[in-house]
Amino acid sequence: MFDDIDVKYKDFKVGIYCRLSREDEGDYQSESIKNQKDYLIKYVLEKEWTIADIYIDDGYTGTNFDRPDFQRLINDIEKGKINLVITKDLSRLGRDYISTGYYLEKYFPENNVRYIAVNDAIDTYKNSAGNDISPFKSVINDMYAKDISVKVRSTLDTKRKKGKFIGAFAPFGYRKSKDDKNKLEIDEETAPIVRRIFHLYLNGCGISKIAHILNDEGVICPTQYKQRTTNYKGTVIKSLWNHNTVRTILKNPTYMGCLAQNKYKKVNYKSKKLRTLSDKEWIIVEDTHEPIVNKKIFLDVQEMMKRKYNKEYKGRKSNRLFSGFVYCGDCKAYMTYTKTSSELYLICSTYKRYTSKYCSRHGIKEKDLKQLIIEDIKALSEYVNSNKLVKAANEETKFDLRKEFNNQIQKLDNRIRELKTIINTLYTDKVKGLINEEEFLEMKKDFSIEKEKLQNRYDNIKMRLNEYEKDKKESERISNIVNKIMNMEELDRYALEQLVDKIEIFEDKKIKIHYNFINPIN
Structure with missing residues (x-):
């Protein structure tokens, strides 16, 4: 059933990897975890290899x-327990073409690990056509994930516009109806707290004052309540009332019976990061x-908040270099700015809000942190020359897909032109009486369907080529920024x-910098 491999490669410790997510729902039966596992176990047994372990990420x-x-799986590779990773196809490993390329081209080879994607004929220990086109397959898998993301987003927006609640957790003061999970109903345990917050504010209490009152009285806050009543996992530090928690409640139209959603949006379909959307x-x-109120x-309340937060006050705020x-490193809260008579410092916001009872100061001067980052980037340049550093920052530029894209586009364009000619010829034959109306419509339908499918493929690949060109330009731009910092003594917000x-x-003065590229030293 499966192709034979050289005898010298028979002694392998195999890690079978299976994955399934919502993006695969269209092929659920064929791609189910059970089918993947059974298929790969049979493959490995036929090869007479040893199954070290089976790894499953379902959902x-x-x-x-x-x-x-x-x-x-990665930890077991590091420990030497696995030297062959096998998946049913490349998309099971991943759909992000940059990260997939990193594991195929860098991580697996450097750790002497063989990788096989059975259905895609990819085997890193063999010279095969499947290996040659694996970067292109990764891009196609990436495009598929993006398309699914757009469809899911559209479906969720439709539900939102129909007034259906789609959040994972109901807003504080409400709970999901037992009869309809997309409908909210008042939670009698916490709704009185929400009403009190609104009345306190109307009676002249400021937002921070309200938070202090609730904390002093030991009133349960939204995070604590979610931890107690749902499967939500939050940190102890955030389980206190604060300015943002109270302000979020006061500004949420949901409390007057109007369902307000779509407040946050993912940066893109590959990222977990969210950006806050404006009220509009x-x-x-x-x-x-x-409604609760x-x-x-x-x-x-909204009118009072507008008067307090006027444009003059807002205009006095300034954007600091390291804001956000x-x-x-210890409590995971953000560091906030504070100023002495002559120096700007960054200190733990938990310490600033709740005192040393919950976290320590973690203070560092802005100028010292700036210098440390500049020195760290220069240390990278001493480890490798600038060209190699730029390659580490932009793994996706290793393989030039432009030629592959253009070849595909040319083939599709030729076939589309050919189909147009065929359809025109069919019409001419019908007019001349060489074929009847029924024959014409039947043949035209078949050719039109093929033409439409090819046109969709053509448009998708064309779009991906444009994105690829943009990525190349972005790589060059980052290269210029890296080179600029290597030769300067200052760091700006843009860089x-x-x-x-x-x-x-961290409290022990250790500083950890997470770059937007793979650090070649680490």
Whole structure:
């Protein structure tokens, strides 16, 4: 059933990897975990190899590799327990073409691990056509994941516009109806707390004052309540009332009976990061459930908040270099700015809000952190020359897909032109009486269906080629930024955003910089 492999490669410790997610629902039966596992076990047994372990990620997307059993597989590779990884096809390994390429072209070879995608004829120990086109297959898998993401987003938006609640957890003060999970009903245990917050604010209490009152009285906060009543997992530090928690409740139209959703959006289909949308982008449907506060109270609160947060005050705020980038390495809260008479410091926001009872100061001068980052980037340049560093930052530029894309586009274009000519010829034959109406319609239908499918493929590949060209330009831009920093003594916000994902500050003064590219030293 399966092709034979050289005898010298028979002694393998195999890690079978299976994955299934929502993006595979269309092929659920053929791609089910059971079918994948049975298929691969049979394959390995026919080869007379040893199955070291079976790794299964059921319900995890292929657009990122932060999956429990995949990470367990990587750990076992590091320990030397696995020297052959096998999947049913390449898409089971992953659908992100950059990360998939990293494991195929860099990680597996460097760790002396063989990889086989059975149905795609990919085998890193053999010279095969499947290996040659694996980068192109990765791109197609990536395109499929993107298309599914768009469809899922569209479906969710439709439900939102119909007034159906689609969140994982109901807003504080509500719970999901037992009869209809897309409908909210009042939670009598927590709704009084929400009403009290609105009345306290109307009676002149500021947002921070309200948070202090609730904390002093030991009133349960939203995070604690979710931990107690659902499968939500949150940190102890965040289980206190604070300015943001109270403000979020006061601004949420859901509490006056209008379902407000679409408040956050993923940066893209590969990322878990969310960006906050403005009020104008929210999807709000009126009178979908029973209100906790009446409309007049809610609108009066909004008017009071607008007066307090006026444009003059907002204009005095300034954007700091490291705002949003630095986190406490111990409690994971963000680091916030504070100023002495002459220096700017970053300190743990948990310490600032709740005192040393919950976390320590973790203080660091802005100028010292800036210098440390510049020195770290220069250390990278000493490890490898600048060209190699840029390649590490842009793994996707290793393989030029432009030629493959253009070849596919040319073949599709030729066939589409050919089909147009065939259809025109059929019409001419019908006019001349060489074929009758029924024959004409039947043949035209077949050729038109083929033409439509080819046109869709043509448009998709054309779109991907354009995105690829943009990625190439982006790689060059990042290269210029890296080279610029290597030769300068200053760091600006633009360069920081392009190169750094986040920075962690630990109590023992250890600093961990998470780059937007693979660090070749680590």
